[in-house]
Amino acid sequence: MKSSTLKYGSVALMFVALFFVPELIRQFTDQTDRSQASAEESLERYGFFMEEVSQELGVTFVHQRCDVDDPLKHIQPQIAAMGASVSVADVNNDGYQDFYVTNSAFGEPNHLYIQQSDGTFEEQASIYGVADLNQYPKGSSMGSIWADVNNDGWEDLFVYRYGKPVLFINQEGQRFETFEGPTQFPDWVNSNSAVWLDYNTDGYVDLFLTGYFKEDVDIWDLDDTRMMPDSYEFATNGGKNYLFRNDGGRGFTDVTQKMGLDNRKWTLAVTSVDINGSGFPDLILANDYGVDELFLNEKGKRFVDMGPASSMGDIPKSGMSITAADFYNQGDFALYVTNISEAGVLMQGNNLWAPTGSTTIDGIEVPTYANTATSAGVEQGEWAYSGAVTDLNNNGTLDLYIANGFYSATPNTDYWYDYTKVVGANSQVIINASNWPAMKERTFSGYQQNRLMLNDGSGRFREVSSAVGAALDKDSRAVAFLDIRNDGTMDMVVANQHAPVSVYKNQVNQDHAWIQISLEGAQANRSAIGASVTVEWTDAQGQAQRQKQSVSGGEAFSSQSSRVLHFGLGVMDSGAVDKVTIDWPGGNRDVYESVRHSQKHSLQESTSARFDN
C-alpha cells in the first residue's frame, strides 16, 4: 500500500473519531440520575425523598395567565409570561409557616394558604382581604414579599403588579388592610420582583421594586407597539427600578435617584444581602437582555455599581433569578443567576458567581467573582426561571432547585425558529412587537423538566429530580421552601404559570441533624431581614464545618422562602453545634455557643454589643 494512501487513511480515521468526541464527553461527565427510585432507595442513596402532596394538603390553586391588548395577542404567551409566584410567612404568628400565591387573569383571586397544626392548609385570602387584586385598571399580580414594615410584630404583605403596587398591613393576624400612609409608589409599574432591605439600618425595612416593561406601557391598553427591548443583550429601554425609604413605618419616600439606583435595564429578579460584610445590605440584580448587576451599599448613603469591578457585570445574558448562598461552606456568599439555554439554538448557561477575593475601589471593599457554573455542573438549565436554594437532605450543604420551562402549548411544535428571526436583528426590528412572529399555539421551550441539583459538598452538583420524586415539567416560575409541620425538613412550593401549584413534602434521613434559627430584631428591623447567621459545627468525622445564611426579603424569581433559617448538619456525634454567630443589620453581633441541634431556636437581638465596621 502506498505511503500516501496510508497517511490519508490514518487522517480519515482520526477525522471520523472526532465525531464521537461529544458522545464520549457526555458519557464521562453526565452525572444525572434518571432512575425512578422508590422512597426507600432514594433515602438510602441521597438521604431524602420528595412527594407531590398539593391535593392531600388542601392546596388547589391554579394560576391563570392574564389577557393582553389586541396588538399583542399574537405573542400573548410571551407578554403574559409571568405572574405565578409564591412567598412564605407566618401570617398569624401561630408558629406554622403559611404561603401566598398570585394569580394574573383579571377576576381570578390570589390565594393565601394558612397552615393548620396537622400540616394541611386552608385557603383564606378572602377572609384576610388579599384575594381580589387582579382587576383592570388596578393591575395584574406578579408577585409578593413579606416583612414587618411597622415593627408591630406582624408580617405585612406587599404585592407588585403590572399596575399599581399595593401594601397590606397585617391586623394582628386577623385580616389585612391597605396601607394608608403617604407613599410615593408609582401609579403604574410593570414589576416582576421586589425585595425588602434596611438599606440605611434605621430599623425599618425599605423597599426595592423593579421594573420590566417601561412604566408607560399598559399591556391591556397599548399606545405603541414599540415596547419590546431595543436589544436582546444590551437593552436600555426597560422599566425604572425604585428604592423607597420606609419613614418609620408611617410612609415610603422615593429615594431612587438620591441613592444612585436609576436604572432602565429589564430587571427580572433582585435580592439583597450584605455581600461584603460592611454591615449594610447590598443589592444584586438579574437583568433580562443585559448583564448582572451588583450595587454595593456605601454606609446607607448611596449605592455604587460594582458589577464590572467584581467581574460579574461583563457578559449580557437573560438573567431571570438571583440567589445568594454559601454553597461551599466557606462563610461567603456565592451568587446563582439563571438564564436561557436551548439545545442547538442559544447557549447562555446559568451563572454561579463564586467568590474569589476582594479588591478595594475608592475605599469600598468590592468582592470579586468567577463564574464556576460549568465546573460545578449547574451551568445547564434550560429556560430557567428560578434557582432556589436550601439543604434538602440535611447533609450540611446547600442544594439547588432550578425551575425550567417557558410555554408548553401544542406538543412537537416549536417557536424558536421564529424567535431567532427577530432577536438577532437590529434594534429597529426587535423593539416593535408588530415585527414579532405570531406564536400560533406553538410550544416555546415548553415541557422542560425542573432540576434538583444535589450538592456533593466538594463543589459539584448532581441532577437527581427524577430519582427523588421531584420531577416536574410544568412551566415553573417561582420556588419557595418552608418547613411544613415543623419537622426539621424543608418542603417546597413551586408556582407554575397557567397551571396548578405544586407542593412537595420532603422526607429526610433521620440520621441527619439540623438546626433552625428564627430571628427577631430589636435595633434592627423586627423581621431581621438582612441578618446573617453563621453556624459552626463538628461533623461525625471530626471535621469543622460552617455555613452562613441570611434572612431574605425576597430572592430567586418572584419568591420569598421562609425566613426561619434552616441548616442541615449531616450526621452528628454531639448534641449541639459549636457556635451560632448572628450579624444584625446595623452592626450588632450576637454569639451563642454550644447550641442544641435538631430543634428550632427563636432568638432576639441583644442590643449591648456592636462590632466595628
Added chain:
Amino acid sequence: MLPAGLALPKSLIGPVLITTLLIGAHLSFGILDGYQKLLLAVITSIVMENLLHKYTKGSFKGISSAYVSGISAGILIRSAYFWPFALTAMISIASKYVLRYKGRHLWNPTNFGVAMMLLIAADSTAVLSIQWGNHMWAMVIIWLVGIFTLMKVGRFNITGTYLAAFVFFAWVRTYFTGDTFLTEVAPLTGPMYQLFALFMMTDPKTTVKNPWAQSAVVVVIAFVEMLLRLGEVVYAPFYALFIVGPIALVIEDWWQSRNQPISGAEAVPHT
C-alpha cells in the same frame, strides 16, 4: 486608499478584516465570553493545520488560512464549555485533508465544522445569533467595511447577489409564513449573517471560479435556505451552503473536464 507601500497582500486581507471587526465588536459590546475560548479555537486550528500538513505533505504551512478558520469558529460557536471550540477547529481543519475531490476540498472548513457541531453536539453548542448590540451604526459600519474589502478583492458579486436573493426570497416567504417582510428580512441585520455573507460564502477555495457561476450558485444557496427556513431550520444559511457549495464545485469540475483537457494533478491542499 492606502499608499502602495502599505497595501496588504490579498492573503492577509481576510485575517486583518475579521480581526478588526472582532476587536471593534468586542471593545464596543464585549461580544466574547472570554478571550480563552477564542484563543483555544485559533491555536487549535493553527496547530491542527500544521500537523496535518506536515504529516501529509512533509512541510509546515502558513497560519493565515488556519487563523481565519480558528477565529471564525471562535466567534460563531457559543458554548459554556471549552471543548466545542477546540473540536470545531479540529473538524474544520481536518475536513480539508479528508473530504477532497480531485485535489480540492469541497466545503468551507468553518461551515463544515459548525454544521457538524450542530448535528453532533447540539446539547452543548449553539451558533452566534444575538449580539453586537443590535444597533444600526455597528451593523452599517461592518457591512460597509466588509463590502468595500470585497470590492477590492473582486468578490463583491458573491455577497451582493446573495443579499439581493435573500431579500427577494424573504419577500416570497411572507406569503407562506404570514409574517411581515421586515420580520423575514430581519436576520440579515444580525451579526451571524455578516460573518456568513462577508467571509464564509466568499472563501476563494470553496467557490466556483466563473463570476456568473458564482452569482448563480449563491442564488441557489439562497433558494435552498428559503426552503430550509420554511421548514423552520434555525441555522438555515449554514446548512444551505453546506449542501449547495460542494455540489457546485463538483459540477464545475465535471463541466471543466468535459470542455478542456486536464492540465495536471493539483495535489496541494487548499485552505
